Amino acid sequence: xxxxxxxxxxxxxxxxxxxxxxxxxxxxxxxxxxxxxxxxxxxxxxxxxxxxxxxxxxxxxxxxxxxxxxxxxxxxxxxxxxxxxxxxxxxxxxxxxxxxxxxxxxxxxxxxxxxxxxxxxxxxxxxxxxxxxxxxxxxxxxxxxxxxxxxxxxxxxxxxxxxxxxxxxxxxxxxxxxxxxxxxxxxxxxxxxxxxxxxxxxxxxxxxxxxxxxxxxxxxxxxxxxxxxxxxxxxxxxxxxxxxxxxxxxxxxxxxxxxxxxxxxxxxxxxxxxxxxxxxxxxxxxxxxxxxxxxxxxxxxx
Amino acid sequence: xxxxxxxxxxxxxxxxxxxxxxxxxxxxxxxxxxxxxxxxxxxxxxxxxxxxxxxxxxxxxxxxxxxxxxxxxxxxxxxxxxxxxxxxxxxxxxxxxxxxxxxxxxxxxxxxxxxxxxxxxxxxxxxxxxxxxxxxxxxxxxxxxxxxxxxxxxxxxxxxxxxxxxxxxxxxxxxxxxxxxxxxxxxxxxxxxxxxxxxxxxxxxxxxxxxxxxxxxxxxxxxxxxxxxxxxxxxxxxxxxxxxxxxxxxxxxxxxxxxxxxxxxxxxxxxxxxxxxxxxx
Numbered sequence: 001x002x003x004x005x006x007x008x009x010x011x012x013x014x015x016x017x018x019x020x021x022x023x024x025x026x027x028x029x030x031x032x033x034x035x036x037x038x039x040x041x042x043x044x045x046x047x048x049x050x051x052x053x054x055x056x057x058x059x060x061x062x063x064x065x066x067x068x069x070x071x072x073x074x075x076x077x078x079x080x081x082x083x084x085x086x087x088x089x090x091x092x093x094x095x096x097x098x099x100x101x102x103x104x105x106x107x108x109x110x111x112x113x114x115x116x117x118x119x120x121x122x123x124x125x126x127x128x129x130x131x132x133x134x135x136x137x138x139x140x141x142x143x144x145x146x147x148x149x150x151x152x153x154x155x156x157x158x159x160x161x162x163x164x165x166x167x168x169x170x171x172x173x174x175x176x177x178x179x180x181x182x183x184x185x186x187x188x189x190x191x192x193x194x195x196x197x198x199x200x201x202x203x204x205x206x207x208x209x210x211x212x213x214x215x216x217x218x219x220x221x222x223x224x225x226x227x228x229x230x231x232x233x234x235x236x237x238x239x240x241x242x243x244x245x246x247x248x249x250x251x252x253x254x255x256x257x258x259x260x261x262x263x264x265x266x267x268x269x270x271x272x273x274x275x276x277x278x279x280x281x282x283x284x285x286x287x288x289x290x291x292x293x294x295x296x297x298x299x300x301x302x
Numbered sequence: 303x304x305x306x307x308x309x310x311x312x313x314x315x316x317x318x319x320x321x322x323x324x325x326x327x328x329x330x331x332x333x334x335x336x337x338x339x340x341x342x343x344x345x346x347x348x349x350x351x352x353x354x355x356x357x358x359x360x361x362x363x364x365x366x367x368x369x370x371x372x373x374x375x376x377x378x379x380x381x382x383x384x385x386x387x388x389x390x391x392x393x394x395x396x397x398x399x400x401x402x403x404x405x406x407x408x409x410x411x412x413x414x415x416x417x418x419x420x421x422x423x424x425x426x427x428x429x430x431x432x433x434x435x436x437x438x439x440x441x442x443x444x445x446x447x448x449x450x451x452x453x454x455x456x457x458x459x460x461x462x463x464x465x466x467x468x469x470x471x472x473x474x475x476x477x478x479x480x481x482x483x484x485x486x487x488x489x490x491x492x493x494x495x496x497x498x499x500x501x502x503x504x505x506x507x508x509x510x511x512x513x514x515x516x517x518x519x520x521x522x523x524x525x526x527x528x529x530x531x532x533x534x535x536x537x538x539x540x541x542x543x544x545x546x547x548x549x550x551x552x553x554x555x556x557x558x559x560x561x562x563x564x565x566x567x568x569x570x571x572x573x574x575x576x577x578x579x580x581x582x583x
Binding site for chain 2: 018019020053055056057058059187190191192193194195196224225226227228230250251
């Protein structure tokens with residue numbers, strides 16, 4: 001990939017999948033992407049479990065795919081919709097890695113003559129409380145990777161990954177300038193004024209991450225009701241000063257578009273250099289002997 | 303002297319609700335969940351009370367009045383005003399309405415059980431209403447919609463496998479006080495909101511007399527119990543030990559009513575134990 005572009009024409013496809021109907025959902029996504037064919041964006045982000053639905057219980061084993069297969073399906077989807085255009089796609093899916101199952105998100109580069117998986121992130125924080133039951137069915141990822149794209153360094157955080165302040169922090173310290181957050185959040189909390197509490201909470205935490213680290217945040221929320229639990233959509237794009245540039249409604253599938261000026265990142269960081277400050281103080285914080293961390297290095301992954 | 307700033311101490315009230323947000327959410331719920339079930343029409347029992355009225359208003363918003371069928375199912379001892387109050391809802395919304403008297407069906411069985419007490423008789427009526435509702439569902443090709451609220455679900459103040467049987471329930475996660483607020487927002491006729499709630503299974507019956515506590519107090523206590531507060535913490539916040547004990551006893555004594563029947567597990571493929579598929583799969 002050549003020189004980093006300063007302009008990122010981003011789109012979020014907020015999907016509303018039919019439960020478990022992967023082929024039909026692919027088709028619907030293709031129809032939606034065709035709408036972009038006259039002016040294709042540089043990057044399209046889709047939610048967590050974008051093409052299967054989120055609450056699959058044991059059916060996750062029927063629907064999980066090898067990463068290469070999902071990459072091929074996404075690439076074909078794009079070529080069918082916007083033939084000839086180069087694009088990056090980021091989407092969440094259930095991954096079958098030779099019998100080990102993950103809640104994953106992929107960043108894929110698609111050119112007319114081939115595709116390349118740029119990064120595969122396996123969700124690290126699997127919510128298993130209350131309405132959530134992920135770790136009953138899935139294994140957790142062990143790495144927070146950042147990766148180079150033609151728009152600079154990025155990180156993928158799947159849903160709860162982004163709820164722990166330390167995760168966007170580490171991603172930013174490792175150089176990520178754009179955080180992509182595919183998510184599936186069952187909406188709840190009706191006591192707030194004007195919107196569900198969980199939607200307001202998500203927007204707050206994403207804005208705080210953007211402001212603190214001077215990063216763009218692209219949040220893709222799944223939508224549609226699943227067994228009474230309404231996925232709260234509300235996909236949004238947030239600039240490095242915390243401004244919500246574009247936001248989708250909670251209900252129904254839609255496409256959100258916004259052109260991002262990536263030079264905003266350096267300007268925001270010059271005004272509020274918290275990330276630089278953190279870089280110098282981070283060793284003192286993380287090497288604190290009172291922290292409950294294993295000493296002498298991390299345990300082996302497997 | 304410096305001023306001391308501290309929040310006023312008062313007994314917690316029931317949780318609030320943003321009725322516009324809740325309405326938007328519940329309308330989307332009804333639309334989406336009917337699509338999954340390949341249905342376009344709803345049928346519900348309309349009692350003349352606020353719960354079924356709110357449910358009818360939500361269904362009419364979500365599906366259009368022409369797709370909503372209300373069934374009034376009086377028993378011979380039901381108050382005449384209940385029928386009239388249900389009619390107010392039908393008129394306000396322009397939904398379909400039928401009246402099916404369950405007296406003959408209920409009495410057809412109860413003639414063999416002349417000594418059945420009020421509770422048993424009430425349960426027979428509630429279950430008969432579901433026989434009617436599900437048959438009307440088949441006749442009208444319309445999905446039965448439940449009308450039970452969260453307060454009665456938590457207190458076990460309903461007939462198991464009767465009021466709780468319809469496959470969709472839009473208000474089952476709303477406490478009674480929240481249902482009242484939602485009713486005001488939706489424009490439910492004031493009579494239905496202001497009158498004393500009643501199961502209308504016996505003459506002069508009211509919910510609050512049956513339960514021994516007001517809905518306002520019950521909802522406030524239930525809310526804190528669900529959030530994990532202990533009885534002692536509730537008493538510290540100003541509720542009487544008797545009220546707290548009453549609500550706690552009803553909740554703890556009725557967990558079984560909020561579950562499907564218990565099935566003996568014998569294999570490694572037991573349904574809903576090992577073989578796990580979501581309802582909309």
